[in-house]
Amino acid sequence: MSNGVHDDHAREADEAMRRASEEAARVKAEADRVAAEALTGEAKEEGLRQLGVIYGGLIGVAVVMVQPFLVATTLDMSARVSVIAFAVAIPLLAALVLVNRQETFRGRRSPSVLVVGAQSVAQLAALIGIVAGFWHITWVAGVAFLVAALVAVGVHSAGYWRVETARDGGSSAPTAS
Numbered sequence: 326m327s328n329g330v331h332d333d334h335a336r337e338a339d340e341a342m343r344r345a346s347e348e349a350a351r352v353k354a355e356a357d358r359v360a361a362e363a364l365t366g367e368a369k370e371e372g373l374r375q376l377g378v379i380y381g382g383l384i385g386v387a388v389v390m391v392q393p394f395l396v397a398t399t400l401d402m403s404a405r406v407s408v409i410a411f412a413v414a415i416p417l418l419a420a421l422v423l424v425n426r427q428e429t430f431r432g433r434r435s436p437s438v439l440v441v442g443a444q445s446v447a448q449l450a451a452l453i454g455i456v457a458g459f460w461h462i463t464w465v466a467g468v469a470f471l472v473a474a475l476v477a478v479g480v481h482s483a484g485y486w487r488v489e490t491a492r493d494g495g496s497s498a499p500t501a502s
Contacts, residue, residue: 355490368489369432377425383451384418387411390458403461410454417447 391411394404421443428434452474460467 369434370429373425373429373434377422377429379448380418380422380425383448384415384422387415387418387451387454390455401461403457403467407454407457407461410450410457414447414450414454417443418451421447 391408394400394408397404400408421440424435424440452471456467456471456474459470
């Protein structure tokens with residue numbers, strides 16, 4: 326390979342490295358902006374509101390799904406799993422609703438590890454209760470709900486990312502769905 330070709334490749338590599346470094350710095354700055362915004366301002370308030378809706382909605386679903394099991398004379402395994410999961414989820418979700426109201430009032434999230442753990446346990450228990458409840462009706466419904474819930478998490482994540490990256494008016498947000 327001649328020296329000229331080698332120099333051209335070296336310049337192209339240097340240029341590619343420079344562009345990659347600039348893009349990495351831009352992405353890091355955007356990530357830092359989103360992270361900072363998540364802790365302050367409108368994004369924090371919206372996050373608190375969404376958590377309140379999630380907790381209340383899960384309590385409502387749990388209460389509706391448990392009702393038929395209250396009068397049942399016997400419960401199969403999936404019904405028992407559903408009832409036990411909701412027995413764990415409902416009081417934790419109720420406590421989280423109260424914590425959420427206080428967080429909203431104070432305008433800040435609770436730094437407690439216990440609250441974060443309760444969120445994870447409550448949401449997981451509610452998911453298990455719902456899946457087991459649908460499974461009690463038919464296993465196909467249980468699997469369908471589980472798959473749809475996982476897809477829904479992806480939809481929410483993608484939608485959130487699209488909305489938040491579009492806020493800065495930057496060209497980083499894709500233009501077509």
